[in-house]
Amino acid sequence: MFGEHRYLVQTQWTGDRGTGTSGYRDYDRSVTVAIAGKPTLEASADRPFRGDRAKWNPEDLLLAALSECHLLSYLHACVQAGVVVTGYRDEASGVLALDGRGGGAFREVVLHPQVTVAEAAMVDAALAAHAQAHQWCFIANSVNFPVRHEPVITVAG
Numbered sequence: 001m002f003g004e005h006r007y008l009v010q011t012q013w014t015g016d017r018g019t020g021t022s023g024y025r026d027y028d029r030s031v032t033v034a035i036a037g038k039p040t041l042e043a044s045a046d047r048p049f050r051g052d053r054a055k056w057n058p059e060d061l062l063l064a065a066l067s068e069c070h071l072l073s074y075l076h077a078c079v080q081a082g083v084v085v086t087g088y089r090d091e092a093s094g095v096l097a098l099d100g101r102g103g104g105a106f107r108e109v110v111l112h113p114q115v116t117v118a119e120a121a122m123v124d125a126a127l128a129a130h131a132q133a134h135q136w137c138f139i140a141n142s143v144n145f146p147v148r149h150e151p152v153i154t155v156a157g
């Protein structure tokens with residue numbers, strides 16, 4: 001499959017407390033993220049950056065995108081390899097390094113997929129499918145830091 005796919009997202013700052021950005025502590029970091037036909041997402045900055053910890057932040061969303069992209073790519077790789085996946089759970093983690101000048105960057109993300117397969121004979125192919133999924137993951141191929149995976153495969157039953 002070749003070609004381009006375009007995506008559109010609308011973000012709107014909703015944190016004006018009445019004085020706009022008159023000072024660093026004078027505004028809320030609340031944002032809504034909307035895509036036509038999908039539920040609106042309430043977002044904010046991460047707590048260390050004066051955000052609302054109950055809302056999604058950009059770092060959470062990046063980690064979620066990497067985890068979901070690998071999951072979906074992995075399921076496809078397993079179908080092609082003849083592996084029947086009956087369960088998949090990931091506990092992704094990421095390290096953001098601040099540069100001391102107000103910026104920073106992710107240093108790495110590690111995915112920890114816990115996969116359940118239908119039969120013991122599928123375990124080796126299930127492990128190998130992670131490498132193929134990594135090659136296919138659009139999001140992992142778009143970031144400038146390593147995305148590693150440390151899978152655990154179990155057999156159903």
